[in-house]
Amino acid sequence: MKLVSYRAQGERPKARRLGVILDGDTVADARAGYARLLDGQGDLQAEEVARLRIPAEAAALLAAGPAAMAAAGAAADYLHDLHGAEPDARGMDDEKLFLGLADVHLFAPLAPSKVIAAGRNYKSHHEEMSASPMPFALPTTWLKGASSIAGPRDDIVRPTGCEKMDYETEMAFVISRRCKNVPADQAFDVVAGYVVANDITARDIGRKERDEGNRLLGKSFDGFCPLGPCFVTADEIDDPNNMAIRTRVNGALRQDGNTQQMIWKIPDIVAYVSQMELLPGDVILTGTPAGVASGSGDAAKQLKPGDVLESEIEGIGCMTNRIVDDPLAPSWNWK
Numbered sequence: 001m002k003l004v005s006y007r008a009q010g011e012r013p014k015a016r017r018l019g020v021i022l023d024g025d026t027v028a029d030a031r032a033g034y035a036r037l038l039d040g041q042g043d044l045q046a047e048e049v050a051r052l053r054i055p056a057e058a059a060a061l062l063a064a065g066p067a068a069m070a071a072a073g074a075a076a077d078y079l080h081d082l083h084g085a086e087p088d089a090r091g092m093d094d095e096k097l098f099l100g101l102a103d104v105h106l107f108a109p110l111a112p113s114k115v116i117a118a119g120r121n122y123k124s125h126h127e128e129m130s131a132s133p134m135p136f137a138l139p140t141t142w143l144k145g146a147s148s149i150a151g152p153r154d155d156i157v158r159p160t161g162c163e164k165m166d167y168e169t170e171m172a173f174v175i176s177r178r179c180k181n182v183p184a185d186q187a188f189d190v191v192a193g194y195v196v197a198n199d200i201t202a203r204d205i206g207r208k209e210r211d212e213g214n215r216l217l218g219k220s221f222d223g224f225c226p227l228g229p230c231f232v233t234a235d236e237i238d239d240p241n242n243m244a245i246r247t248r249v250n251g252a253l254r255q256d257g258n259t260q261q262m263i264w265k266i267p268d269i270v271a272y273v274s275q276m277e278l279l280p281g282d283v284i285l286t287g288t289p290a291g292v293a294s295g296s297g298d299a300a301k302q303l304k305p306g307d308v309l310e311s312e313i314e315g316i317g318c319m320t321n322r323i324v325d326d327p328l329a330p331s332w333n334w335k
Contacts, residue, residue, distance in 0.1 A: 001076050002230040002317075003030070005057040005107040008099060016056035016107060020076045021230055022083050025101050030054050032091030033082070034075035039092060047092055058231040059110040059281025062176055062192055107151045109195060109231040110174060112281045115144040116273050117170075117199050117219065121287025122261050125168075128295030139264045139272050144199070144285075145220040152228025152319035156200060158305055159221050160326045161334035164203035165303040168288035169247040169311040171240065171259050172197040173266055174231060175282040180274055187270035190278070193233040194240060196319055197285050198247075198311045200224035203294050203302075205334060227283065229317040237315050240266060244314040245289055249307055257289025 002021040007013070019027035035050035043049060053071040055061050061068050079097065082089050089097045119140040120126045126134060150156060158165045176192035199219065206218020237243070240259060247255035264272075269284060293301035303309065305325045312318035 001233045003058050003109055004230045005109050006104040008104055018054055018056055020079055022080055026098050027101050027104055028079040029097050030072055030075045032095055033079040033097055034071055035092050037078045057111050059112050062280035106153055108149050108227040110281050112283045113279045115225055115283045117142055117144055117285040118269055118287045121263050122289045124290035125288055128290050139269055144225050147222050148220045148225040150223040150226040155324045156223040156321050157326045158323055160330040162202040162205055166201045166203050166293045167247055167309055168199040168292055169245050169255055170197045170199055170285045170288050171243055171313050172283050172285045175278045177280050180277045182270050182274040184267035184271040187267035191234055193231055194237055194316055195227050195231050196311050196313045196316050198226050199285055226319050226321050228319050232316050246312045248310040255289055255291030261289055
């Protein structure tokens with residue numbers, strides 16, 4: 001399945017629905033579709049059961065367990081067939097079951113308890129950024145704040161005081177269930193699926209922080225972790241270690257890599273980070289290939305207001321985010 005979290009036009013701003021992507025450009029309402037499926041089977045509590053089984057985003061769906069995932073799968077199959085036979089079908093509350101993907105607001109597909117990022121995980125990127133020797137004894141990782149999460153079409157604010165705002169398109173995997181100390185050979189037992197992520201970075205601010213022994217804001221400003229455009233379940237991806245990664249800025253190709261270039265593979269990363277308890281829906285970024293702005297030596301390639309950033313991974317999709325000015329006055333002087 002390819003799952004999204006969305007709001008239809010005209011709905012209240014905080015309204016969210018779990019959607020299933022059909023045929024690339026159509027989103028189907030999973031909860032409303034499941035209710036209609038149950039109603040057709042004679043369930044007198046169809047809407048109530050659907051409300052319990054199908055939450056509004058994928059992390060909550062995973063947390064609800066196998067029964068919820070099975071319900072979502074049944075809804076997806078039903079909606080796929082219904083769309084072919086009745087593309088204007090409506091739900092039990094007369095809501096449209098099918099909408100154009102271009103006509104809805106997309107949120108990040110998951111609301112995880114935490115986001116963990118792995119760095120220095122592509123030799124090409126490490127070499128463009130550092131002269132330090134390889135290999136490393138353990139994966140380089142850090143936490144990104146939950147408030148850094150943004151949707152796949154959201155504007156991303158360049159913080160006041162940041163003059164070197166960089167992009168890092170990354171494949172991220174999603175944890176399926178509560179787990180701890182997972183051996184590498186069992187790692188894929190706890191991988192539910194994959195999303196596109198961009199580990200947006202304020203290079204100059206991050207450097208100033210590290211000079212003082214700190215590592216907080218440079219990777220975790222609001223919006224510095226767009227996720228999407230959808231959550232793709234693991235059964236849809238043949239080989240997560242062979243997925244093309246591309247970044248474009250204003251249409252110009254900046255990054256062109258492949259997950260097969262990762263130094264630490266998914267099993268290694270799971271074994272390392274699961275020493276901390278992981279929860280359903282937690283998102284783990286796996287690093288970025290060469291081609292970031294700071295590795296080019298060209299200051300003009302740093303992200304600036306007005307730029308359009310496209311982050312794409314084969315088999316998942318493409319996010320498109322616009323960079324905008326910070327509307328708020330600064331609370332800290334970075335000069």
